[in-house]
Amino acid sequence: MGKDTASAFREVTTALDQVVAFFEELLQAMQPSPLPSTTSGPSGLTSTQANKSPLDINHPTSITIILNNFKSLNSMWNQMIQYAEKLIFQASQVLQMSSTNEIGLETERVQCSSEIDLSDLHCSTICENILWKPVACQQCETHFCSMCITKWLGNNPNQCPMRCDNFIQRSCSKFIARQLAKLQIACIYQPNGCNEVISYEALEKHEMICGYQLVKCTGCLLEMLQKDLTEHQSKCASVLMTCEDCKIVCRQNDVLTHHSDRICLREQLRQFQHKSQYEIRQLREQLRQAQYDQTTLLVSRGIIADDNPVKRIDIQSTVETDTLDRNRIVSDNNSHSVLNDQLLCSECRNVIWRPVSCGKCGAIFCKKCRPQNNFFDKITTFFGGQRVQHGRNNCEKFEEIPVPNYITTELDRLRVRCVYAPNGCRVISRYYDLERHEKQCEFEMIPCQLCQLPLSKRPPMMQHTLHACFEQMQRENPAGIQQQFMILLNTIEKTEADNRRLQSTIDDVKTQLNHLNSICVKKTDKNDK
Structure with a gap:
């Protein structure tokens, strides 16, 4: 790239010299004098003979010569513009120059290759540069640049550029690797001034730290060499600075x-x-x-x-409802629990309780939410009806299996509020300790409205009669009024017992009367006959 740029400069300089010489001759020719005989010079410009007498612009032949000279000038000017465009294009290539990893390794950059046959080290049929990070086709043993073959396979999947049946990639052969290691390569930033010649294996590392690569200033966005960036940014007024003490960000020229x-x-x-x-x-x-x-x-x-x-209410335990509401999960700094979608039932979308999994699709359900293959489903299927589907994959057959171990581990990390939290319980237990706690939680009990005796509905249930209620009130407040209440209660209970006995006697008398009435009816019927 550097040699091409230098030759373009020389060509432009030569063209400019020719234009200047032509203008000098043209000025001399336009001086008034008799028309001499002319000949064509080596540069294509008309000139005088040995005496070089000037042209007579009033003569028709002189006008023709001047027009031809202007045409020649126009042609040379167009040629100069082409050279300038070529120079600008090559200069833009220098500015946009990237690393070898992106544009490959050109043959012109190899400095000493007299002992090495470079024809064996070219990327076959693709970029035709020196192999860079080479790989080979396992079938035809042809080597390619890794970047080239990657782009090729993107457009031609599973096809070798050499028309093999299938492209199977393998590593570079040891012979090619040894040959490449002998190469000495000029730095890609040589047009910028880098004169380093690096071995093939050290080239990539050198280009990453080379001081001659072009970078942009973060403030003014001016392009410059890497080695000049630090000095430039120390003086650039547009560079943003951050104070280490107060963290204020401002431009370098606004610091004061x-x-x-x-x-x-x-x-x-x-x-x-x-x-x-x-x-x-x-x-x-x-x-x-x-x-x-x-x-x-x-x-x-x-x-x-x-x-x-807190006024306690009747609440069923988690075991009784077979449901663990997701709102009872506690997420704080101590729990480290994460309620992800895998821990939610596929049916009720609450936290899985007594979880089971489907062996077909992997969906996870609560024990009570799992799909049931009952008798009516079989009849529906027999008559061509659609089976009940479950899970995200619309699985139709449920095969119950235990949940995976990672689900068990994630459930064990959960911290859950007690179901009796509305009654005042503040205990937060782990998932697998929740059932044991709720069996013993005192907030499950609801006080009696009269004696405030805590009553539980856990089996075996204790029967709390009115008599037991008054006895509890008398134990807590043994005053005279409580004794009168107990006497009144005993009288009421005695009266109720007498009423029950009297009612039983009345029922027996009614039964006997009905029996006698039926006997009398039978005798009356016989007498009538």
């Missing part, structure tokens, strides 16, 4: 006006205040949460009274 010591200290103070306020808010939030957790623990153990007692 936009980044004085006073401005820097003020910005540091502002950032420190903002950071301090954020840390204070975080500490207050942590303190508030710690106080809440401590108060909840003391209330649950009965050490202190709850100022705002």
Whole structure:
């Protein structure tokens, strides 16, 4: 590329010299004098004979000669423009010059190859440059540049450029690798001034750090050599600078006006205040949460009274409903739990509870949500109806298998609120400890409205009669009014027992009367006959 640029410069210089010489001769020819006999010079310009007398512009022949000379000037000018365009194109190539990895290794860059046959080291049929990072076809043993064969296979999948049946890539042969290692290559940035000659194996590393590659200034976007960039940016007014202390970003020429010591200290103070306020808010939030957790623990153990007692309601446990709502999953700094889509049931979209998986499609369900192959499905299928599909792949046959181990591991990481949290329970347990906790949770019990005795609906259920309710109230408040209530209750119960006995006697009398009535009816019928 450098030799072509130099020859283009020489050609343009020669053309300019010819134009200048022509103009000098033209000026001499246009001086008024008698028309002499003329001959054609070696440059194609008309000139005088040995005495070089000037032309007479009033003579027709002189006008013809001048017109021809102008035509010759126009031709030379067009030739000069072509040379200039060629020079501009080659200069643009120098500016856009990239690394060997992108444009390949041209043969002209090889400096010493007298002992090496370069014909064996060319990329066959594609770029015809020196092989760069070569690979070979396993069938025909032809070597190609890795970049060339990659582009080829993109347009011609699985086809060898040498028309083999299939292209199977293998590494470069050891002979080719040894031959390439002997080459000495001129740096690709030689037109920019780099005179380094590097071995083939060290070429790529050198081009990455070569100081003669063109780069752009980050401020003014001016192109320059890599080795001059540091010095330029230290003086460039458009380069952005970041203060290490206050992190203010400004242009280098605005440092004195936009980044004085006073401005820097003020910005540091502002950032420190903002950071301090954020840390204070975080500490207050942590303190508030710690106080809440401590108060909840003391209330649950009965050490202190709850100022705002929660009215308990009847709630079914997770085992009873066979459902774990996704809103009960806790995500905080201590849980490290991630509720991803794999942990949600394919049917109800809640967290899988007692999970099972389909062996066909891999879909995961809760135990109660899994597809059931019942008798009606078989009848529907027998009469040509469509089977019930499940999962994202519309699987029709469900084969129940245990869930994969990674699902079990992810479930074990989950932290879940107790189902009795609305009743005041603040316990957060792991997924596989949840069932055991809910079997023992005291917030499952609901106090009686009269005696406030905690009652549980877990089996075996304790029957809480009205008598037991009054006994509990008398134990908690043994006052005279409670004794009167107990006497009244015993009287009511005795009266109710007498009423039940009287009702039983009445029922027996009615039965006997009905029996006697039927006997009388039978005797009356016989007498009538």
